[in-house]
Amino acid sequence: MEDKVVLLDFWPSLYGMRVRIALAEKGVQYEAKEENILLEKSPQLLEMNPVHKKIPVLIHNGKPVCESLNIVRYIDEVWNHNSPLLPSDPYQKAQAMFWADYIDKKIFILVKQVLKAKGEEQEATRKEFIECLKTVEGELGDKRYFGGERFGFIDLVLIPITTRFYSLEVCANLSIDSECPKLIGWAKRCIEKQSVAKSLPDPHKIYGYILLLKEKYWF
């Protein structure tokens, strides 16, 4: 049976980007269905992810997989013939999952808070965000990618955040270039990969989206 793969996605989603990169890395052909979650969720999304009602959802031969880290792990297991994303060694795998969890719970949550907050509250979340980014940068150290010489799971999980760096500079006066230079070097290496480049939207387009959120939804 030929695989039928559908991805319910929304172009500015940090979580959707992860899945796009994973599918591109594996060379999986799929149908991308764009949801506009700001306006109305499609009946298909509500049926496929009744618990969270959130994108991304990967529908593989009719069966849904939800939550981005879960989807990426699933893709890595099912299309295991090329481009392994997670290490096979249990200890290294546990380390990769630890950092993915940290990025999810800290970096991705905080970036939204920084962009959304104002005044003193922004100052506090801004400080915490930078601390967390430096913690992740410390884990990268002088390596080419987080896992060493090859692009892998942690890189894929973190790289979507770079689409917010321009907005952070404009909206929160935050220069990641000067705060985390090693992370910027890593991001440049990642974006040279076609699987990454074609999966991430233009940071200026993201800035337009953030302005729309600020005007219509975040006040």
Added chain:
Amino acid sequence: MEDKVVLLDFWPSLYGMRVRIALAEKGVQYEAKEENILLEKSPQLLEMNPVHKKIPVLIHNGKPVCESLNIVRYIDEVWNHNSPLLPSDPYQKAQAMFWADYIDKKIFILVKQVLKAKGEEQEATRKEFIECLKTVEGELGDKRYFGGERFGFIDLVLIPITTRFYSLEVCANLSIDSECPKLIGWAKRCIEKQSVAKSLPDPHKIYGYILLLKEKYWF
């Protein structure tokens, strides 16, 4: 080389209980080191989990693994000769991970909020907690365990919550027995297993701990 396994733990921890059950299921001998995280974190804990500074930490031949779901997955992979916890099929595994994540982000967070909150705030979190518990009960349905006939990953991840049921009844007037009867039946089946029974503290002892928290830390 013989495995040296140390577990940094704290007896009332919902997260610690998961790791205890996993080690018991696998028959792994280990040294349990009790932390009193309310008073002072040990130098060993700070060294082994510098990012979160939280128990549980599994130290396997000197190398730390942190975060309970991550630790349980690691245990399942390393001691894979008996009692598999996660299904081997990628789709079923993704489903198990999805529910574990839901239990972590919803049930375990909300139970603390319900026990901590007062008045109207308690009423709102109480309602959300029950809804989430019913969602999980819906996933269980009429099955013996979440994965079918055998005790597995989701069971292990959720069962520690039952140590809070007595406290919920006394502190929040919440009868899980009448709200979620199928879940109560499942809990009774789980607790018949020696690996579970010996890993969960007495709910009355947990109630004493909750009272201490309310008196000294939650006000």
